[in-house]
Amino acid sequence: MIVALVFVAAFLAFIVSAVAGGGAGLVLVPLLRLILPVASIPGALSIGTAASSLSRIWLFRPHIRWDVVRRFVPAALPAAALGAWLLTQFEAVYVEFLLGCFLLLNLPALFRRMPAPGTEAPLPLARLPLLGAAAGLLSGFTGAVGVVFNRAYYRMGLSKAEIVATRATNEVLLHLLKIALYAAFGLLPRSALIAGGLVAAAAVLASLASRRVLSLMRESLFRRAGLLAMVASGIAMFSLSGSQIMAIHRAWITYVAPGDEREIQLYWGGTRRAAIEREDDGRLVVERVVAPAQLPPAVRAALPTIAAGGAIVMIEEVRGNGLYYEVYRRHDGIVSKLEISPQGTPRNRALPDH
Known part of the structure; x- marks a missing residue:
């Protein structure tokens, strides 16, 4: 029963991820906590998101913005290695709590009129190495934080197809590196491999299904879905990590x-x-x-x-x-x-x- 629930939830989460610009990993964290220890969740998520990224690269390859990838990936990879090592030294739950608070800051934007593409202050490409380092560090520490950086992709003026393709290309090497590091640090037990394979199968099927859905969406709806994913992820991370912190410190x-x-x-x-x-x-x-x-x-x-x-x-x-x-x-x-x-x-x- 739990296996079927994880598969169906992963399939739906990765479809939402495609049309919302990310967030599948953060949505799946609460469910994976039912079957895995906290330290094994990032590894399982990385297996699933790597499979998702590879399938999206193949499906959306004409839309990859290589100028973004060249600046993002070199800084992200060493930062992801640092984040994976930090996972062996500290409780990731505190970072999840702070990320949840950060994502909840997007709640007011849900009730405002969506800005037209290209009208927001542009993000200079020179800042992409810093963005890549931040994404790599947080991703290595928590497993998946792509949705946190949705606004940065919007500010670069990328279309919805370009966001899906470029994000996948930015993240695929990141996830493969993390999988190797998690295995080396003993954070990828057999249970995490099985859960990761299950999530990966659902992710590939979701990529195939979401291609059609994405072609029918307006840009404004795509961005609003991204904001909704950020807020939903924030609520889940805030509540679950908050309750875990209170349990650790015997607080109520x-x-x-x-x-x-x-x-x-x-x-x-x-x-x-x-x-x-x-x-x-x-x-x-x-x-x-x-x-x-x-x-x-x-x-x-x-x-x-x-x-x-x-x-x-x-x-x-x-x-x-x-x-x-x-x-x-x-x-x-x-x-x-x-x-x-x-x-x-x-x-x-x-x-x-x-």
């Missing part, structure tokens, strides 16, 4: 409503770090857990008196309704709260803890 957000108070609590490392609270008068305040060493001298000096035979369990700095501190004290199994000004004087009476 919870809402509590004890009594008349309402607050959103933020946890990191399994410990409450901050909260946003609505006070009785309706004001919002931000609470941050602090250590005694971070307190003003006057507040720190008052702590022994506040404890009074009990134990201080937590201290929070509160901002938004002035600056003050909340000291939580446990005595005889009961926890109470005292609000203290930075001068060390009680701000109001002790209240039952929520």
